[in-house]
Amino acid sequence: MHDILMKFKCAAVFVFLAVFLINIKITMSRSGNLVIPEKKTINKKIYTYIAENNMIAKQGKYANIYYEKVDEQYSDMILDMADLYYPIISSEMNHKISDEKIDIVIYNSKKKFADILLIDEKNSPMGAYYGGFINILNPESWIEKDEDIIERFMNEGPVVHEITHLVLDKKLKGNYDLWFSEGVALYFEKRLTGFEWRKDLSRSADKITYKDLKENFLEIDESLAYRKSYELIDKIGYERLLKILDEIQKGKTCDEFFETL
Numbered sequence: 018m019h020d021i022l023m024k025f026k027c028a029a030v031f032v033f034l035a036v037f038l039i040n041i042k043i044t045m046s047r048s049g050n051l052v053i054p055e056k057k058t059i060n061k062k063i064y065t066y067i068a069e070n071n072m073i074a075k076q077g078k079y080a081n082i083y084y085e086k087v088d089e090q091y092s093d094m095i096l097d098m099a100d101l102y103y104p105i106i107s108s109e110m111n112h113k114i115s116d117e118k119i120d121i122v123i124y125n126s127k128k129k130f131a132d133i134l135l136i137d138e139k140n141s142p143m144g145a146y147y148g149g150f151i152n153i154l155n156p157e158s159w160i161e162k163d164e165d166i167i168e169r170f171m172n173e174g175p176v177v178h179e180i181t182h183l184v185l186d187k188k189l190k191g192n193y194d195l196w197f198s199e200g201v202a203l204y205f206e207k208r209l210t211g212f213e214w215r216k217d218l219s220r221s222a223d224k225i226t227y228k229d230l231k232e233n234f235l236e237i238d239e240s241l242a243y244r245k246s247y248e249l250i251d252k253i254g255y256e257r258l259l260k261i262l263d264e265i266q267k268g269k270t271c272d273e274f275f276e277t278l
């Protein structure tokens with residue numbers, strides 16, 4: 018499952034964020050129509066996807082979720098997780114939540130998911146922060162039917178990871194490296210859910226250097242790159258990470274904190 022996650026190349030997220038800056042509104046057809054608020058950072062393609070599939074919209078306290086009827090059974094669970102973790106992660110990162118709700122879309126096929134995110138279907142991740150949305154592949158797409166789908170999704174699913182990417186992006190406004198975002202997302206997954214990604218790679222990741230992460234994140238072995246990113250963040254620990262986040266927010270770069278590790 019995490020082989021899928023690690024194959025996702027988050028670089029695409031930021032590239033396409035820049036490409037699809039728009040302001041449009043779409044009204045959802047459902048009892049109590051819901052309008053996606055105007056946001057400059059939201060992707061037109063995902064808006065269109067939501068509208069064309071007549072997605073149902075539901076509002077939580079901090080999040081809106083959009084899904085097709087077939088995914089109704091997962092909508093409350095994912096919305097509840099977002100309502101739970103979004104304020105926690107924001108608070109943990111010392112980032113003030115705005116009134117604007119975050120937007121989540123559930124996809125029920127790897128093909129649709131890959132088409133929207135412009136990735137290889139075979140290497141599809143379980144989730145992606147892309148185009149201003151938290152995009153989530155429905156649990157059935159990656160969890161076997163004979164497993165406890167809800168439990169597995171809550172313990173190992175992508176919600177905490179992707180919300181961490183979103184909060185980090187809001188806090189630092191894009192001023193960070195890809196490895197840093199992945200390391201922080203994996204670190205918060207471990208911190209908040211206890212799930213540690215690919216502990217078995219700990220030794221092999223030793224051969225990856227900071228320079229590798231910084232300059233060749235997408236070219237080096239993906240599993241090792243993710244693992245090393247996690248380990249660098251884990252090494253500095255939460256208190257120092259918090260200070261570093263505030264320093265980067267003020268304009269410093271990752272380099273001066275991690276180059277010597």
Ligand SMILES: [Zn+2]
Nearest residue numbers: 027178199202
């Ligand atoms: Zn990620």
